[in-house]
Amino acid sequence: MKTIFNADHKLHDAAFELIGGKMMPAFECPRRAEIVLEKVTEAKLGPVIAPTATGIAAAAKVHDAKFVAFLEKAWGLWSEEHGDSDALPMTWPARSLRQIEPDSIDGKLGFYSFDAGCGLTKTSFQAIAAGVETSLTGVDLILAGETSAFALSRPPGHHATADQMGGYCYLNNAAIAAQVLAEAGRRVAILDVDYHHGNGTQAIFYERGDIYFASIHGHPTQEYPYFLGYADETGAGAGEGANLNLPLYWGSAWDAYGAALDKACEGIVAFGADTVVVSLGLDTFEEDPISKFKLKSEDYLRMGERIRKLGLQTLFVFEGGYAVEALGINTANVLIGFES
Ligand code: Q9C
Numbered sequence: 516m517k518t519i520f521n522a523d524h525k526l527h528d529a530a531f532e533l534i535g536g537k538m539m540p541a542f543e544c545p546r547r548a549e550i551v552l553e554k555v556t557e558a559k560l561g562p563v564i565a566p567t568a569t570g571i572a573a574a575a576k577v578h579d580a581k582f583v584a585f586l587e588k589a590w591g592l593w594s595e596e597h598g599d600s601d602a603l604p605m606t607w608p609a610r611s612l613r614q615i616e617p618d619s620i621d622g623k624l625g626f627y628s629f630d631a632g633c634g635l636t637k638t639s640f641q642a643i644a645a646g647v648e649t650s651l652t653g654v655d656l657i658l659a660g661e662t663s664a665f666a667l668s669r670p671p672g673h674h675a676t677a678d679q680m681g682g683y684c685y686l687n688n689a690a691i692a693a694q695v696l697a698e699a700g701r702r703v704a705i706l707d708v709d710y711h712h713g714n715g716t717q718a719i720f721y722e723r724g725d726i727y728f729a730s731i732h733g734h735p736t737q738e739y740p741y742f743l744g745y746a747d748e749t750g751a752g753a754g755e756g757a758n759l760n761l762p763l764y765w766g767s768a769w770d771a772y773g774a775a776l777d778k779a780c781e782g783i784v785a786f787g788a789d790t791v792v793v794s795l796g797l798d799t800f801e802e803d804p805i806s807k808f809k810l811k812s813e814d815y816l817r818m819g820e821r822i823r824k825l826g827l828q829t830l831f832v833f834e835g836g837y838a839v840e841a842l843g844i845n846t847a848n849v850l851i852g853f854e855s
């Protein structure tokens with residue numbers, strides 16, 4: 516399997532994040548992609564290629580064009596107001612407030628986000644845009660007939676909605692890929708195995724019956740993003756039945772996880788998918804510093820094998836996972852399991 520590696524990922528390097536009431540080094544850091552590249556290369560899974568310069572016009576197929584334009588100019592507007600620091604939202608149009616885009620940068624940042632986990636540096640947008648190209652290059656490989664491909668980029672994407680960043684995510688690489696594949700005539704299912712619910716992806720496709728979304732994640736009564744991801748969210752309108760949430764409680768290990776993965780795969784088969792986009796987060800690992808599932812490194816081999824059993828063309832899109840030292844091995848294990 517080919518890996519498409521976004522070497523510009525390192526242009527997004529947030530100075531810190533506010534977590535648990537403390538300023539901490541950002542968990543979503545450049546080392547993540549580097550160690551995955553290292554271990555995927557060591558595993559000799561196949562060639563590592565650079566993304567094609569496709570441009571990011573396709574992002575507007577699932578995102579509000581005004582949101583994409585905002586991301587591009589946000590840090591510039593921020594620096595005029597606050598100087599050379601990371602642009603960070605702190606006020607949101609929550610219940611009781613009006614949904615009107617303000618003129619000031621601090622107001623706009625809140626309008627186009629849902630949490631403070633999405634700082635922007637001067638060069639972040641370059642990394643984000645190259646991430647879209649990484650996933651589009653993966654789409655090209657799938658459409659050219661490759662059985663599988665791995666789009667390796669950061670920052671991740673699955674929390675990003677049509678017009679909001681959040682949870683370290685800006686543009687939704689997996690959703691963009693799924694949309695382009697669907698437009699090429701594929702029947703697409705998205706399998707989201709990141710520890711956190713893919714609220715952005717779900718919201719983007721919730722009322723559509725042509726793209727299936729299945730997610731296994733920490734239960735929203737306990738876990739981020741807290742306000743979406745319940746099992747009773749089954750889709751709406753034309754999308755009724757095309758959304759499958761399998762929330763699991765803190766402490767879940769492979770026995771519960773593997774059973775949920777079976778259910779997700781059965782849903783994908785019942786939908787009649789011919790192509791799968793996997794939102795590949797590895798934060799289900801037992802040593803993940805911000806997560807509370809208990810998967811072990813060898814469980815990722817099982818995960819890859821189960822996905823392989825679908826027998827479908829598969830585009831893996833890298834998402835979360837913060838136990839940096841094991842992240843490369845865990846990611847490679849999914850891909851090794853898939854190829855076995
Ligand atoms: N204690 C991804 O994995 N902070 N995003 C949660 C909960 C945000 C994770 C804090 C976590 C976002 C792509």
Ligand code: ZN
Binds near residue numbers: 709711
């Ligand atoms: Zn995650």
